[in-house]
Amino acid sequence: MDITKDFGIRLQEIRKAKGLTQAQLAEMVDLEITTISRIENGSRFPQKENIEKFVEALDCNIKDLFDFDYIKNKDELRAYIDKKLDEASLNDLQFYIRVIDAHLETRK
Template sequence: MGKNHKELNNQLEERRRALGLTQLELAEKVGVSRKSINSIENGIYIPTTVLALKMATALNCTIHDLFQLP
């Protein structure tokens, strides 16, 4: 995972909560730790392309739905 860009609009938490998933449940679906999901949601890190694709698939959406430039 790379360092976050301040301009990145991160919708991961909103999408995860809308589907009723905990951070741990999403982490298990995509093969990372709960702490990794927390770090992404809090803008500490941005995910790799592969992880972003896994999260989008697990959340039944596109990467663009999760991460956008304003």
């Protein structure tokens, strides 16, 4: 478990579910866009005071930012899938498409 990466993924999920861009969140918490990007891509963990700013700006509980296993709604699930697909190789993406197509065929 890599808490820095998991936190970044979770922050991105919540931000996207709230319909915010990185620029909008950066402005709300008084951070640079590059800082938000680094946090979301898992290369930087936020300081305590910035975690508190995220809670306020995103109107969520602190536990929501550390709830790495529970996906609450369709938008968060899509954000999680987008993040995973961005990290996948071409071969993995081709495999995922075959799996999805096969699954959809069984539902007909």
